[in-house]
Amino acid sequence: MTMQPWQEQLQAWLTIYQSYTAKGHVATYIPALAHANPQALGISLYLPDHRLIEAGDTTTLFTMQSVSKVVNFMAACETRGLAKVLENVDVEPTGDSFDSMIRLEIHKPGKPFNPMINAGAITVAALLPGDHEQQKIDHFLTMMERCIGRKPRINPEVYASEMKTAHRNRAIAHYLKGSGYLDAEVEDALNVYVKECAVEVTTRDLAKIGLILAHDGCHPITGERIVTKKTAQVTNSLMLTCGMYNASGKTAAFIGIPAKSGVSGGILASVGRRSPHTSNPFPDGCGIGVYGPAIDEYGNSVAGIALLQQLSEAWDMSIFSS
Ligand code: GLN
Numbered sequence: 001m002t003m004q005p006w007q008e009q010l011q012a013w014l015t016i017y018q019s020y021t022a023k024g025h026v027a028t029y030i031p032a033l034a035h036a037n038p039q040a041l042g043i044s045l046y047l048p049d050h051r052l053i054e055a056g057d058t059t060t061l062f063t064m065q066s067v068s069k070v071v072n073f074m075a076a077c078e079t080r081g082l083a084k085v086l087e088n089v090d091v092e093p094t095g096d097s098f099d100s101m102i103r104l105e106i107h108k109p110g111k112p113f114n115p116m117i118n119a120g121a122i123t124v125a126a127l128l129p130g131d132h133e134q135q136k137i138d139h140f141l142t143m144m145e146r147c148i149g150r151k152p153r154i155n156p157e158v159y160a161s162e163m164k165t166a167h168r169n170r171a172i173a174h175y176l177k178g179s180g181y182l183d184a185e186v187e188d189a190l191n192v193y194v195k196e197c198a199v200e201v202t203t204r205d206l207a208k209i210g211l212i213l214a215h216d217g218c219h220p221i222t223g224e225r226i227v228t229k230k231t232a233q234v235t236n237s238l239m240l241t242c243g244m245y246n247a248s249g250k251t252a253a254f255i256g257i258p259a260k261s262g263v264s265g266g267i268l269a270s271v272g273r274r275s276p277h278t279s280n281p282f283p284d285g286c287g288i289g290v291y292g293p294a295i296d297e298y299g300n301s302v303a304g305i306a307l308l309q310q311l312s313e314a315w316d317m318s319i320f321s322s
Contacts, residue, residue: 006045006053006281009314014041014055017307024294024302027263032161036062036265036293041303046207046287048220054203061200062291063158065262066098066299068140068196069121070235070243071209075143076124077231085127088112088181089120091234093242095249098263098299101172110179116242116260118193119172125192126176126184133188137195146226147212147219148205159198166194197262203289206268210287213239213258213270236270240319247298247305255309256318257288265293265301269308271317278316 021039028034042057076085094103094113104110104119112120128136145151173190176182182189211220217232218225239258244251251259259269269288274280292301312318
């Protein structure tokens with residue numbers, strides 16, 4: 001079937017939700033992120049037969065920020081095994097902000113709650129194989145290349161800007177080291193984590209990663225298995241329960257799609273296969289990438305979330321639809 005009606009529908013929604021960008025603000029705590037255009041908004045849907053449906057800013061490069069936590073987890077599970085990774089990080093939501101460290105102190109022995117918050121992601125980044133920071137980041141970049149078909153660039157300005165202001169993340173890394181949950185030197189682990197956050201992508205790239213997760217960890221176009229089915233299932237459930245920080249419950253309830261956000265305004269979402277009895281026009285699933293750098297108080301794209309909710313409702317994409 002022609003893509004035209006879906007494309008036109010998506011464009012119409014994008015025009016409506018563009019006004020929502022005024023309700024948010026671009027992140028400034030990492031100074032280099034303040035250069036983003038607050039009105040930007042883009043969305044790409046990638047289907048298993050290679051078709052793309054998209055609207056708005058879909059070729060703009062932006063840094064992954066916390067969306068990288070998904071690929072960080074996939075790369076660590078692939079190289080070290082899911083069981084080893086889960087010895088070091090739990091799979092429980094926190095309801096706290098993404099850079100919170102309060103639970104590390106309260107819940108002994110200080111195992112980070114999940115890989116989708118900063119503490120857990122720093123622990124996972126340290127687990128990537130290699131004695132040096134470069135080897136660890138190479139494992140991340142290899143996983144990215146297998147998912148998106150090109151080796152992405154690390155934005156040097158964003159990386160340097162965050163390293164200068166990463167006091168809280170540095171404190172978290174020291175805390176993890178003190179409690180035995182950091183399998184690397186503090187500065188190495190921090191560098192790997194911050195470099196991952198500074199990797200540049202477009203909405204199309206995020207949609208490709210989402211599609212792989214929607215297909216049990218297999219790349220539906222190349223047929224290559226990227227992660228095990230179990231890792232893909234755990235990643236999707238982590239995105240559903242913890243991916244949108246302390247708005248994860250609302251996202252699960254009202255959107256019902258596993259999704260991961262970042263403070264640069266990116267959202268990666270994975271829509272698995274759905275029963276043909278729903279009115280979802282894409283029963284074979286799809287990956288979704290969104291970019292809208294104006295974010296809310298939780299760190300999630302305001303217009304991006306609104307757009308995703310519109311899609312989920314109109315196209316019956318919730319995992320709870322049957
Ligand atoms: N690099 C950012 C940080 O650690 C990522 C946070 C985010 O996207 N929520 O603060």
